[in-house]
Amino acid sequence: MIDNKSGVIKADNNITIHAKTLNNTAYHYDTKQDDSDGYYGYDVNEKVVKSDYVMDQTLVLEQDEQVSTLASNPAFISALKDININLSDELFNSSSVISAKQDLSITANKITNETDSVATHQLYRKWGKKWVDSWEDCKKFGPVKWSCKTRYADRTKSWTDSRSELAYSKNKGTLSAAQNLTINANESITNGETIQNNEFLGQVTTNYQDNPAVAEAIATNGQFKINKPTQAQPYVIETRNEFVDITQFKASQYLFARPNIRFLDPAMSSPITLGDAYWEHQQLQKQISEQTKQTRLYAGYDMNATFDRLFDQSNEEYEKLTDEGVEITFGVSLSKAAIKALTQDIVWYENQTVELNGKQYTALMPRLYLAGANTGGFKQNTPSVLKRTKHHHQQQWHNRQ
Numbered sequence: 001m002i003d004n005k006s007g008v009i010k011a012d013n014n015i016t017i018h019a020k021t022l023n024n025t026a027y028h029y030d031t032k033q034d035d036s037d038g039y040y041g042y043d044v045n046e047k048v049v050k051s052d053y054v055m056d057q058t059l060v061l062e063q064d065e066q067v068s069t070l071a072s073n074p075a076f077i078s079a080l081k082d083i084n085i086n087l088s089d090e091l092f093n094s095s096s097v098i099s100a101k102q103d104l105s106i107t108a109n110k111i112t113n114e115t116d117s118v119a120t121h122q123l124y125r126k127w128g129k130k131w132v133d134s135w136e137d138c139k140k141f142g143p144v145k146w147s148c149k150t151r152y153a154d155r156t157k158s159w160t161d162s163r164s165e166l167a168y169s170k171n172k173g174t175l176s177a178a179q180n181l182t183i184n185a186n187e188s189i190t191n192g193e194t195i196q197n198n199e200f201l202g203q204v205t206t207n208y209q210d211n212p213a214v215a216e217a218i219a220t221n222g223q224f225k226i227n228k229p230t231q232a233q234p235y236v237i238e239t240r241n242e243f244v245d246i247t248q249f250k251a252s253q254y255l256f257a258r259p260n261i262r263f264l265d266p267a268m269s270s271p272i273t274l275g276d277a278y279w280e281h282q283q284l285q286k287q288i289s290e291q292t293k294q295t296r297l298y299a300g301y302d303m304n305a306t307f308d309r310l311f312d313q314s315n316e317e318y319e320k321l322t323d324e325g326v327e328i329t330f331g332v333s334l335s336k337a338a339i340k341a342l343t344q345d346i347v348w349y350e351n352q353t354v355e356l357n358g359k360q361y362t363a364l365m366p367r368l369y370l371a372g373a374n375t376g377g378f379k380q381n382t383p384s385v386l387k388r389t390k391h392h393h394q395q396q397w398h399n400r401q
Helices: 212-217 252-256 277-292 303-323 336-341 385-400
Strands: 002-005 008-011 015-025 042-049 058-068 076-079 083-094 097-100 104-114 117-141 144-168 174-177 180-191 203-208 346-356 359-369
Touching: 015 076, 015 097, 042 117, 058 144, 076 083, 083 097, 097 104, 104 174, 174 180, 277 303, 277 359, 303 346
Parallel strands: 002 015, 008 076, 015 083, 076 097, 083 104, 097 174, 104 180, 180 203
Antiparallel strands: 042 058, 058 117, 117 144, 346 359
């Protein structure tokens, strides 16, 4: 076992440590309040003003706020090059620093990196509320009243209580590397704060053994976390770039952002759509296939290029039809006159009501209109396409929740 309590282990080159346990900790905390030297203790700023009285609200007016400090310096392990720590049991780094100017590699059964909390104090707090009081002011003679007027006055009330606060060290547990920080834990990582040094920003990699203990214990209160699908949450997070890189998909937000676009509801500042840009592309691809019986709308255009063209054409047609006095509004299906006037294929967004978990919602859904089509907007007679699109979208939305 190695106990480095407020000590310093430093090398101009590399540091290699082999042991069962390494405790790298600050030593001896003094948590008495109002320490005279301003550093060695747990100080409190008294009655810090937080708010004035606000009408019809209950707020904290003032409170004591802690200023927590160490009673001794943190422990340091630092090297100008690499640090390699190999432990058969545990690394415990509490309010102290392990820092490498190049690579830091830690292998242990358990790793705990935390900011220490030392004691609990009760801190003063003052509450206040403000309201308008009213009463009737009358002239009276016995039981008889006359010349009554309603009077108003602002009233305030305050009261005090206390809140319980832990006294934390001002020094955070820190593992930092200028280049690579590699953590290998067989059983668990309990991480209060594992960071990269802001001055020497490098790459962080975290490795662990594939066993049930890690799945349950890793990253308690830290930034490393495993989310496994459960019956209550039957989904995982998509990480494949072709699905998460939204810059490759031009979709509804491209049109919504155009300053000339007019919505059915002028107050609609944040129109509701279902699904993301990738989902919208799926819906449009389905409509292309159903209306043209082909997978591609334009020869030589892949799907992304096709959708870019459709959205650009949609904006151009909107401006042209508006200039010609043809009514065209987001949220409303195109009229027969608008469909007949189209000179380019477009994507339009129309209000539809969908049901999810027993509740009904109105949202904008994409619809493909082809220039030169019949007045229904389709080159093929497909009256059920909107119904099928609606049903398919409900499935997609449910699975993403």
